[in-house]
Amino acid sequence: MSHEILFIIGFVIFIGLMMAIDLGLFGKANKPVSLKQAGIMSAVWVALAMGFYVLILNFGHELHDVHTLRRLHEINQKHFHKLAIDNHNLITSLQLYRKTLGLEFLTGYVVEYALSVDNIFVMVLIFTAFGVASKNYHTVLLWGIIGAIVMRFLFIFLGAALIDRFHWILYVFGAFLVYTGITMFINRNKEEKIDPENHPVVKFASRFFSVHPHFVGNKFFTKIDGKKMITPLFLVLLIIETTDLIFAVDSIPAIFSITKDPYIVFFSNIFAILGLRSMFFLLVNIIEKFHYLKVGLAALLAFIGLKMLASHYAEQIGLTTATSLYVILGILAISIVASLIFPKKKLT
Template sequence: MANEWLFFFGFLAFIVLMLAIDLGLFNKKDHEVSFKEAAIMSGIWVAFALAFYVILRLWGDKLHDITNFAELQEITREHLHQIKLIPNDFAASLEIYKKNLALEYITGYVIEYALSVDNIFVMVLIFSSFGVPAKFYHRVLVWGIIGAVIMRFLFIFLGASLISRFEWILYLFGIFLIYTGISMFINRNKEEAIDPENHKIVRFASKYFAVHPTFVGHSFFYKENGKKFITPLLLVLLVIEFTDLIFAVDSIPAIFAVTKDPYLVFFSNIFAILGLRSMFFLLVNIIHKFHYLKIGLSFLLLFIGIKMLAHHWLAAIGFTTAHSLYIIVGILAVSIIASLLFPKKAD
């Protein structure tokens, strides 16, 4: 248990440090993030995620402080890992476990990172609808990520607690993901729009707080003649947080289709979220080129939902986490390549 807490809080300490750096300890000036800067930061975040894969591959047993075969069996049973342990060979079984643990993590990371792209479509729409200056995007997104980390922490461990008590919840998740996938496919060409004045979050905030009519630099709050206001930039942040809450309802159940270990769900989710800011700046001007991506994401959700409903049958025929990863990467690759090979015709 001591190692488990050390592993987890060490991860949290790393996240806090990186968010502090990202928030501007070394770069406090508001500026429009360039494509080059976004590409470098995206590469760094992906490198961190891959480095964590290596850590789990080499020392994954430390996550739950496994010291003997009985404990390994219990953890495997509790988290429904689809692996076969070797009786009377603890060392070999532990290697199988660590390999699978790392694979579940990286598969969850790919799922969350892919679904985050759909989130970027909406973020671009939010910023443009509210007329946010590009130099303030970074500040809003970093604070948005901090809120997302806190919400995901609560959602993931609550979800894991419910699944451990009521395994049938997985079937509800599966049905929901299939429904979401079908809805995304049907509405793939629907033009999305945001009305800043009539958005439910804006109406709610305006009802209880005085809202300043214009942006005041990068401030979220403003005081004038003794009266306190919230600024439109805070409204944008609240709308983005609300949007992430909606996306979390899809993405978190999707990762539970790969692993039932709440720590792995959390790790993969958070690394993908931390890379979301830099990915936003990387894709903001070219995301419209990937017009088949929504179709790919809809099929991704359908596959994950079906996998949740049929997980016992799939396990019986030898379907592993590696097979899931191959299918997920294949779906994403086909949708991206198709978008580039068959560009959308201009209206």
């Protein structure tokens, strides 16, 4: 069994255990998640991501079984790391490789975590539009995240296969991200609305399933006179899954601008997704205060897209992975601070 498969198996087992702990904290007595619980789990997820970063710094070469200079050259070329390998010193070269992997993971994690904030804006709209009780948020988000993990796995490794075969597709990804960033900036003040009755997912599901008109606790299905029906909560879950699919079209190409190693893309992506649920409960009541985040995310997407378009010259003009991380953190910090210094004016 290859080292990559062993890493994936171990990671999936880890995900299962942590989600069980997460569910144990959030799912007690079917009550709304408190700010304290959300804060604790948010801190735990971030700490675990940082722990994984340290693991990569020390054992990252084990991921692709890199123990020789020949293997290191092979992986360096395959994943476009552009490492300055010392052909006379394996230990130094492996340290450089692990440091590069760690930096790519950390940068990808920050990008995905930041883009997840946009998911939260939309999730709040969805829950509000459908009148979902706050005590049922955690159930929908739990299953939503499980579905998102499966979809991201498929998207990421499909994307890696496309890049490996058609390297020019990176320029398509880059142009798309620039376009998305510009569009997000133009529409930053546009009021988003969700019509529960006319939503495309609701119409589609109604064609194939019998829909119960009322919520039934935290259940996705119910039986009425022996007939199985889906509840409005299941419709909400379908909409959230569809929304995540749309967001994945932005976020996955964005991380491929940082690293071409699909395993690092997967690990950074999944850590950010796993922290999304606790971050939602942490920000749900204050998300509107960060009104400049849309501008920040638009700038972030445009920056990443431009970096992809200029990938051949990025290193020459100083756009290393480390520099990109500083720029990304700077964009996010400025948008958050600006939101606090210049609060949104209330309409009278």
